Every structure is written in C-alpha cells, then in structure tokens.
Amino acid sequence: MTEILRPIGSIYRALDAIANREFQQVKLAKGQYLYLARIAEHPGIIQDHLATMVKVDRTTVARSVKKLEQQGLVEKRPDETNRKIRRLYVTEAGADVYPLVQRENAYSNGVALKGLTVEEATTLATLLEQVAGNVAADWERVKQGQTRHY
Numbered sequence: 001m002t003e004i005l006r007p008i009g010s011i012y013r014a015l016d017a018i019a020n021r022e023f024q025q026v027k028l029a030k031g032q033y034l035y036l037a038r039i040a041e042h043p044g045i046i047q048d049h050l051a052t053m054v055k056v057d058r059t060t061v062a063r064s065v066k067k068l069e070q071q072g073l074v075e076k077r078p079d080e081t082n083r084k085i086r087r088l089y090v091t092e093a094g095a096d097v098y099p100l101v102q103r104e105n106a107y108s109n110g111v112a113l114k115g116l117t118v119e120e121a122t123t124l125a126t127l128l129e130q131v132a133g134n135v136a137a138d139w140e141r142v143k144q145g146q147t148r149h150y
Helices: 003-026 032-041 047-054 060-069 092-112 119-144
Strands: 074-078 085-089
Touching: 003 032, 003 092, 032 047, 032 060, 032 074, 032 085, 032 092, 032 119, 047 085, 060 074, 060 085
Parallel strands: none
Antiparallel strands: 074 085
16 A cells, blocks of 8 residues: 555654744744634634544643633634633734744745646545545544544
C-alpha cells in the first residue's frame, strides 16, 4: 500500500513550526493561529464544534481559547436563546491579526503547490478531502470510545 501519512505529517509539522515561529511577532503561542482562524471564519462557533473541526479534544480547545481570550483576541458571548451556550468571536484585535494568518496560509499553500498545474492542485485537494473524511470517521468512532481493529 502507498504510504501517505508520513509525507502528510512531515508537511504539517514543517508548516506548523514555521507558522508558530512567524506568529510569535503577534504574540500567538504554539498552534493558536489555527483556533483564531477558525473562529474568524466561523463567528459564533461553539467550542465543541471547534474541537471537532480541528480534530482535537475539548480540553485542548478550551485551554487555547482561554489564552486567546486573555490576549484579547477572542471573546465568548452568551447565545441569544440559550444562555448556557457561549459562542466564540474574534475581537477587534483578533480581526487585526487574522489577515496575517490568512496571508501566511496563502503563502504556504503556494509554496506547497509549487510546480503543480491548477488541475493537479484541484485533484490533490479533492483527494485530500476524501482522505480527511475517511480519517474523521475513525476519529469520531474512537472519540466515542470504540476501538479500531487492525
């Protein structure tokens, strides 16, 4: 079988390390750019949905969101119909940082896709979405306590 996970992991780790170093200038700690971006792209998202979106546990999201709140980049607001639900929004300061995150993402995408035709890049994106969906299904089952059988 073709090995794809090692190159995907290598790409992720390299780009994550670069982003973490570059975002130090705006005081974003390790991985916080990811949460800031998703909250900016999905205003009003709740933490559980954010955790599912980025495929991490709720505790990790809660810790990162709390740090973003302390930095004044994100705020929680009560839901209009259910006061127990706290929705996430970027603050004005977070909205000022978000374009930098977008530019870094666009640049990294360009570097990663260098030498590919538009058609090849589109095919790759489609195939990666399918792979992500396959993995997400397993992730959901394991998160619910099931065991994978190899």
